[in-house]
Amino acid sequence: MNRIDKIPLSEAVLREKEAQYCSHGDTAHYSPKPKFFQGCEGSFLYDREDKPYLDLQMWYSTVNFGYRNQRIVEAVIAQLEQLPQLAGQYLHEEKVLTAEKLAIECLRAFGIKGRVQFNVGGSQAIEDSIKLVRIATGKSLFMAFTGGYHGRTLGASEITSSYRYRRRFGHFSNRAHFVPFPYCYRCPYDMKLESCDYYCVKQFERLFETEYNSFWDAKAEEPEFVAFYVEPVQGVGGYIVPPPEYFLRLKKILDERKILLVDDEVQMGFFRTGKFWGIEHFGVKPNIVVFGKTLTNGLNPLSGLWAEEPLISPQAFPAGSSHSTFSSNPLGTAAALATLQWIEQQNYERKVAESGAYFLGQLEDLKKRHTAIGDVAGLGLALRIEVTQADRITPNRALADRIFELGLAGGIPTSRGPMGLVLNVVGHYKNVFGLAPCLDITKGEIDLAIELLDWLFTHCTEKP
Template structure:
């Protein structure tokens, strides 16, 4: 720890705890500390490890690839890349009825960058819409469409900064409305932007818009696992289509069955123009990411060789891990099991909400779940209580069936008062019961 204080940059990590926690091992749903004590992980590396730590099938596939061909420059082809691309393209053809192609990179932010280039190349425009509360990464381009000013403030002027639109965060409606009676007021407010040229972005006469695309997370990740109401994206997509604006779907956190679907946007019945993915494509083993785009946006005549490049994109290790992930997805019925496990987990969270007045909201879709921590009024955000619960969980002194555990949680939300729960898709019913019990212990301590 003393060495770390002197030689490590704090800019590439998050020093929320003092001192930071050190872990030595991982397996399944657990991390293990220096004393080999298990910590039930309910965030799985920001949803990067959907299929459990040290997944035997994925690890063995990587070892096999290492022994055969672990390294290859990305200007050459190898069989696994073609097959993985085919699986992803076929999956989207089945879901959306659209022909498209897949393009790889490393890390979610880099895939977002490629999507921005793709949009600019196709639309010849550089401005985009994005949501308040949205998170798309920390590279300069991704930061420009990420709503938090904190990520931009030390880096000067962002001339391509997105126009941020309020997300339909119904528990804290930005318009002070109620979903039961609002008649999707938020969508109507967005639609007003296109009524007159004097609203600054659109000419109704020429049907030309200054903005090229709308970047969305159907379920906001860092924003606190906030999900849009059922008809929201259908209504939004209708406006975008009329104004010839592309819909870019960021599935970096929610993709690969986190919500019980391959892509979270499937819950809303709309067809995206671009899908950006990453994280659990390789179960967190390798920084491989990518995008899928409709054929007319990405075919070689409009997006020729060398349009963009990354040395480690489509590297053999990452691609082989991704291929194994897709094989697992094809063999298992995650659509059913994730929905069932998510419902069981959510029912437990609802019982805790009834028990503790400081829990303002619980919600979820599949195994993307949220707990909003508030003051005693059940609405005023409480970052202090949230931080305290997080710290208590990492002490490793919780008990379940006469054994000691820690609990790994992640904090998100507009006010940093939301626990965003993303357990392994392989979490067992017993581990869900344990999670509810450990959360109950933490809440008793802090509330």
């Protein structure tokens, strides 16, 4: 296929039109001149001249199973030909079967019965979870982590720690208390995991020690903040994996203080970390699980949540409690069902553990060759490279930005010919590459990624 022939307008003309007609408000615009792409396949994106770019972020973990995954694409085409449109007041098979598969995954993982409801994006599913918590508790104060990200709708941005996302919009009324995330490489308490004995959890526990700490009414035995929103591995915050016992210790306190656990799997769900749900690594049972992104492998905006039965039974959350025209739309649920069937036919638990270990080993070697890499770590194929000054700790955002831009410029010499690299800059200090490669990435592609990163770190740190 000649992709260039398909595009009648020059890039200059498109940029002029973009400048005139497109709001910037609905994008992240990391680059002053965002790139146009026009093709994709597997782990690669192609620019308007058909030049390849290895993608290490896969639409922020939305295309875990590869661009244009044929099996999933075919299911959408079949749905397009049979029943592409249907109002949400009616039922269709794909909705029911998708909900069943997700509820069964939660039953398997947590041993709890529950139900699934759909919406169109991660933020909207977070909004639905907020409604569930509010109905169940009658309260609207929540806890969440510093560096956490739960979306940018008004409700979701209240529980997202970055003030930048709220500053210009006022408050919507869910205010959250933000608890320091266990970011051990930069411990908020300046401790070391080897000797801290989870000091951070002890600090959290102290919030409930006396009513004067403002979190707990000992007479009524009631908390004021009624749900804790967590990501199993912090995504936008910098692909940070909490230490092994953190969630277990935290959950014990949440149970004692009657605080619900809402597990936001929007970015880490569906095997990004090597388990179906990221939280499964940590042995805790959430009350609500929120998911989105790769539920459809990025083929349709569909998201949703699972909640334990008492929170979401038809009595507790009757019809109309939350509804969007497009929630559980047939194309989305067909894509989701095909994605879940695809997952069943693979062995991602083994595959992601193996490729993640290989990738991390290569990143550790890369770190030895570059003093600008302060930390590499990961869980499964959720990997991180923390870009620093040569002291391996002071964040170096400017260098991360340079590497990001040069990767996107393309044409980097590699053993496979000229190539670009698509990265995602994340982190509390915006100095981390959060790597979310295709879960089917090959060993050869991981080697290519290392070749590209090596070249980029070398060229961007060289003195002129």
